[in-house]
Amino acid sequence: MLLEQLEPSGINLRAVLKTKPGVGFEYREDVEKPKINADQVLVKVMATGICSGDISLYLSGAYVGQAAGYPFIPGHEFAGQITEVGSNVKHLEVGSRVTAEIMVTCGHCDYCNMGERIYCTSVRELGAEINGSYAEYIAVPAQNIHVLPDQVRWEDAALSDCLASALHPFEKLSSEILKNIVILGAGPIGLCATQIAKTLGAKMVISIDTLPARLELAKQLGADQTINADQVEAVKSVQKLTNGLGADAVIEMTGSPVAVANSIEMVRKNGEIVWMGHVAESVALKEFLVMSRGIHIHGCFNSTWLTYERALHLMASGRVKMRPFVSHELPLSEVSKAFDLLMKKQAMKVLMKP
Numbered sequence: 001m002l003l004e005q006l007e008p009s010g011i012n013l014r015a016v017l018k019t020k021p022g023v024g025f026e027y028r029e030d031v032e033k034p035k036i037n038a039d040q041v042l043v044k045v046m047a048t049g050i051c052s053g054d055i056s057l058y059l060s061g062a063y064v065g066q067a068a069g070y071p072f073i074p075g076h077e078f079a080g081q082i083t084e085v086g087s088n089v090k091h092l093e094v095g096s097r098v099t100a101e102i103m104v105t106c107g108h109c110d111y112c113n114m115g116e117r118i119y120c121t122s123v124r125e126l127g128a129e130i131n132g133s134y135a136e137y138i139a140v141p142a143q144n145i146h147v148l149p150d151q152v153r154w155e156d157a158a159l160s161d162c163l164a165s166a167l168h169p170f171e172k173l174s175s176e177i178l179k180n181i182v183i184l185g186a187g188p189i190g191l192c193a194t195q196i197a198k199t200l201g202a203k204m205v206i207s208i209d210t211l212p213a214r215l216e217l218a219k220q221l222g223a224d225q226t227i228n229a230d231q232v233e234a235v236k237s238v239q240k241l242t243n244g245l246g247a248d249a250v251i252e253m254t255g256s257p258v259a260v261a262n263s264i265e266m267v268r269k270n271g272e273i274v275w276m277g278h279v280a281e282s283v284a285l286k287e288f289l290v291m292s293r294g295i296h297i298h299g300c301f302n303s304t305w306l307t308y309e310r311a312l313h314l315m316a317s318g319r320v321k322m323r324p325f326v327s328h329e330l331p332l333s334e335v336s337k338a339f340d341l342l343m344k345k346q347a348m349k350v351l352m353k354p
């Protein structure tokens, strides 16, 4: 499938390839233009973001090799302009400014049939199992496309996956008006979540991280309190800030086993926790606390079609700002530098332009 999409069409384009596991990515100027099928559109990529998932892919990429093949084009956060439309696609047109959801679903499994596409049993990821956006052009199934509101810039729209990922945990919470909320993690997704919490009327947003620069940014973007978990005991600090009750809601976005375990001790009785950070190992949990305190835990990953639409409207409204945490914009040719900066934690969010 992947190799087929890279077949010659006579035009050499710029793209970044993952050629095999464990060797990073390779910038090339001899990649062929993707061909679309009847249900896809071709999008000229204007800006593409690097997500934490892409860093794992850069370093290893083994799981991808099992599901698909090499070489493939990584990248799943992007915005661009439609240049071709497949013959079955009636609702989109050439020239439209768009972004796309990362998960390509099958459309006919039980979950797809039940309208729960997010749990599709044959899901494939753009930029991992299907060629992605680190290229001049990307072929995308039309069902994954979202049309951008006019006022949203390319650079912001390229981060819609980031904002949708930050918004999805809020859709899991039952309380409509948030009182005290803890956001574990002040990376790009955590910083979006901090802004969303304030937009939704949270009384106090507590942002927790271990990097001072990130916490500073969280403060600038609306966090009422920040906690450096390397310097103080985060659980005690949250208890103190909430009169010993704990927060009404805790959203875990780091994937750190310690943060996941702490989330149970930071939330109030009958409070809600959303886990959306990817935890690589199993976590020892005090399940007695969950039971005796009546804690509600929601699992959350990716986002739905509706989450994406809401995220784009939030961006258009100007209430959530993406620009403050984009630290670098680089050409695709500097992909190695981009990943280097991120791995050394010298960059917050990097955008690349083909």
Ligand SMILES: [Zn+2]
Binding pocket: 051, 052, 053, 076, 077, 161, 162
């Ligand atoms: Zn992403």
Ligand SMILES: [Zn+2]
Binding pocket: 105, 106, 107, 108, 109, 110, 111, 112, 119, 120, 121, 122, 123
């Ligand atoms: Zn399906």
